Amino acid sequence: SAHPKRREWRDAAIAAADTAARFITYEAMSHRTLAWEEKSATDFVSRVDVGAEERIRDMITSRIPGIRIVGEELSADARPDEGLVAIVDPLDGTTNFLHGFPNYCVSICIALDGVPQAGVVHDVARGGVLHATAGDGAFVDSSRLQVSTTTTPARALIGTGIPFKDVSQADLYLRQLRRLMPIISGVRRAGSAALDLSDVARGRFDGFWELFLNPWDLAAGVLLVREAGGRVTDLEGRDARLTSGPIVASNGMLHDWFLGMLNEGEGTTTVPAPDPA
Numbered sequence: 001s002a003h004p005k006r007r008e009w010r011d012a013a014i015a016a017a018d019t020a021a022r023f024i025t026y027e028a029m030s031h032r033t034l035a036w037e038e039k040s041a042t043d044f045v046s047r048v049d050v051g052a053e054e055r056i057r058d059m060i061t062s063r064i065p066g067i068r069i070v071g072e073e074l075s076a077d078a079r080p081d082e083g084l085v086a087i088v089d090p091l092d093g094t095t096n097f098l099h100g101f102p103n104y105c106v107s108i109c110i111a112l113d114g115v116p117q118a119g120v121v122h123d124v125a126r127g128g129v130l131h132a133t134a135g136d137g138a139f140v141d142s143s144r145l146q147v148s149t150t151t152t153p154a155r156a157l158i159g160t161g162i163p164f165k166d167v168s169q170a171d172l173y174l175r176q177l178r179r180l181m182p183i184i185s186g187v188r189r190a191g192s193a194a195l196d197l198s199d200v201a202r203g204r205f206d207g208f209w210e211l212f213l214n215p216w217d218l219a220a221g222v223l224l225v226r227e228a229g230g231r232v233t234d235l236e237g238r239d240a241r242l243t244s245g246p247i248v249a250s251n252g253m254l255h256d257w258f259l260g261m262l263n264e265g266e267g268t269t270t271v272p273a274p275d276p277a
């Protein structure tokens with residue numbers, strides 16, 4: 001499933017993410033008032049998100065002929081798992097960005113028929129480019145990434161995303177949190193799913209879960225975690241796909257325990273099959 005052009009695609013994604021990151025940084029520092037546009041009552045987008053996606057789209061389509069773009073702001077409806085696509089979150093962590101909370105990134109994944117080939121997460125506020133290509137490992141700049149070696153839940157630091165669009169998930173989410181809280185080392189909600197997954201890949205987080213993510217939030221991060229030796233599934237233990245849904249990521253060793261805790265007493269989900277690895 002590793003395509004011979006994957007490194008070329010990675011380099012195009014790195015260049016596009018860099019262009020978008022410079023644009024975002026310039027806009028953040030230019031002291032102009034940022035216009036917040038409402039997507040819904042508590043969900044916002046700015047012209048920076050849109051401007052970043054335009055720049056990424058132009059650069060990717062000029063460097064990779066025939067590629068389709070699936071992007072949050074300009075082409076969210078296009079199918080992420082058909083043909084050659086760039087799955088783009090031009091600014092992941094928009095709420096953080098709008099508040100000046102320094103945790104937001106650009107996320108780009110190049111996928112072929114639903115299989116991620118190259119992934120890039122550019123940490124805009126702190127700097128650092130995380131990248132991976134299928135079968136070749138994951139890196140931050142030129143250093144190889146590896147998931148954590150934590151096997152003791154009491155020592156685990158777990159990232160999460162709190163449901164904010166679909167409040168019907170709140171009760172399940174709070175039950176999961178209540179089960180985990182007393183037995184792990186800590187929970188963090190940093191506000192950018194792509195950086196959360198990156199933090200699993202680089203061993204800062206031992207695990208991460210969120211009940212609903214879109215393809216652009218997760219695509220690059222899923223490849224980073226897998227290439228760093230971790231595991232990413234849905235709540236039932238099936239390998240994560242590039243479509244929307246719940247995401248559970250871990251260093252692999254904690255995965256079955258993590259799925260067990262998230263599902264304990266819920267009844268509706270099936271018991272995960274044991275990890276064959």
Ligand code: IPD
Binds near residue numbers: 072161194210212217
């Ligand atoms: C959001 C962030 C956030 C997650 C939300 C996403 P956006 O993306 O990744 O951490 O909890 O589910 O929608 O809108 O800032 O690109």
Ligand code: CA
Binds near residue numbers: 072094
């Ligand atoms: Ca958004």
Ligand code: CA
Binds near residue numbers: 089091092216217
């Ligand atoms: Ca996002």
Ligand code: CA
Binds near residue numbers: 092093
């Ligand atoms: Ca976004």
